[in-house]
Amino acid sequence: MTDLAATGLSVAWGDTLAVHPLDLAVPAGSVVAVTGPSGAGKSSLLWALACALRPAVATVTGQVLVGGEVVGDRDGAAGRGVVLVPQRNALSASLTAHESVLVPLLARGETAPVALARVAEALGRVGLTGSEGHLVDQLSGGQQQRVALARALALRPEVLLADESTSELDAGNRELVLAALHEEAARGAAVVLATHDPDAAAGASAVLGLDEGAAAWSRRPVA
Numbered sequence: 329m330t331d332l333a334a335t336g337l338s339v340a341w342g343d344t345l346a347v348h349p350l351d352l353a354v355p356a357g358s359v360v361a362v363t364g365p366s367g368a369g370k371s372s373l374l375w376a377l378a379c380a381l382r383p384a385v386a387t388v389t390g391q392v393l394v395g396g397e398v399v400g401d402r403d404g405a406a407g408r409g410v411v412l413v414p415q416r417n418a419l420s421a422s423l424t425a426h427e428s429v430l431v432p433l434l435a436r437g438e439t440a441p442v443a444l445a446r447v448a449e450a451l452g453r454v455g456l457t458g459s460e461g462h463l464v465d466q467l468s469g470g471q472q473q474r475v476a477l478a479r480a481l482a483l484r485p486e487v488l489l490a491d492e493s494t495s496e497l498d499a500g501n502r503e504l505v506l507a508a509l510h511e512e513a514a515r516g517a518a519v520v521l522a523t524h525d526p527d528a529a530a531g532a533s534a535v536l537g538l539d540e541g542a543a544a545w546s547r548r549p550v551a
């Protein structure tokens with residue numbers, strides 16, 4: 329069980345202050361929804377929480393704490409079990425759905441039998457059993473979105489940062505994905521979901537609204 333926290337976290341892209349300094353606590357076992365209009369700073373916040381913004385491209389201030397310890401860079405965050413599902417999925421077009429989920433597991437040192445079992449389980453959870461052999465390029469936007477989430481689920485994250493993971497899904501698959509995110513929280517993960525979907529936000533443990541980078545809780549997390 330690992331809490332996620334941030335203190336004084338801000339993001340600037342050149343002269344654009346995308347996220348004003350904010351403090352954030354996401355207790356293990358909870359789902360925090362980050363809402364706000366397009367350009368409000370949701371993705372910038374998630375990338376900063378993943379410590380994935382290089383100084384050459386963005387200026388980040390403040391600290392990210394995972395399990396109470398300060399995390400300084402993307403490798404450090406990954407080592408603490410922080411997994412980001414980016415808005416554009418970051419899948420390789422030339423891999424199959426199966427390979428997309430398998431490769432990070434093998435790279436992390438999981439044995440083949442464990443990795444293969446995790447791939448089957450994760451793709452099943454997002455409704456992609458039967459699509460394992462399809463190339464990412466041959467999948468719809470919504471299917472790609474679910475492969476990206478399956479890749480994250482298979483890694484059993486301590487902190488799961490999901491950026492608009494339901495934006496391209498029909499109602500049934502949206503429910504499947506939201507259920508998977510809540511199952512991750514029930515397993516003990518700290519989950520952050522950036523979303524435009526009011527229903528997804530309504531089901532979250534807490535809701536942080538962003539407006540031109542300024543954050544305000546509309547429902548606070550229960551510690």
Ligand SMILES: Nc1ncnc2c1ncn2[C@@H]1O[C@H](COP(=O)(O)OP(=O)(O)OP(=O)(O)O)[C@@H](O)[C@H]1O
Nearest residue numbers: 341344346364365366367368369370371372373415
């Ligand atoms: N790579 C980048 N380079 C320069 N500016 C950026 C970059 N990414 C985001 N921004 C700027 O930061 C601000 C916040 O953008 P961000 O993508 O974080 O918002 P968002 O709430 O996730 O939007 P959306 O809902 O459309 O995904 C915007 O003004 C945007 O133009």
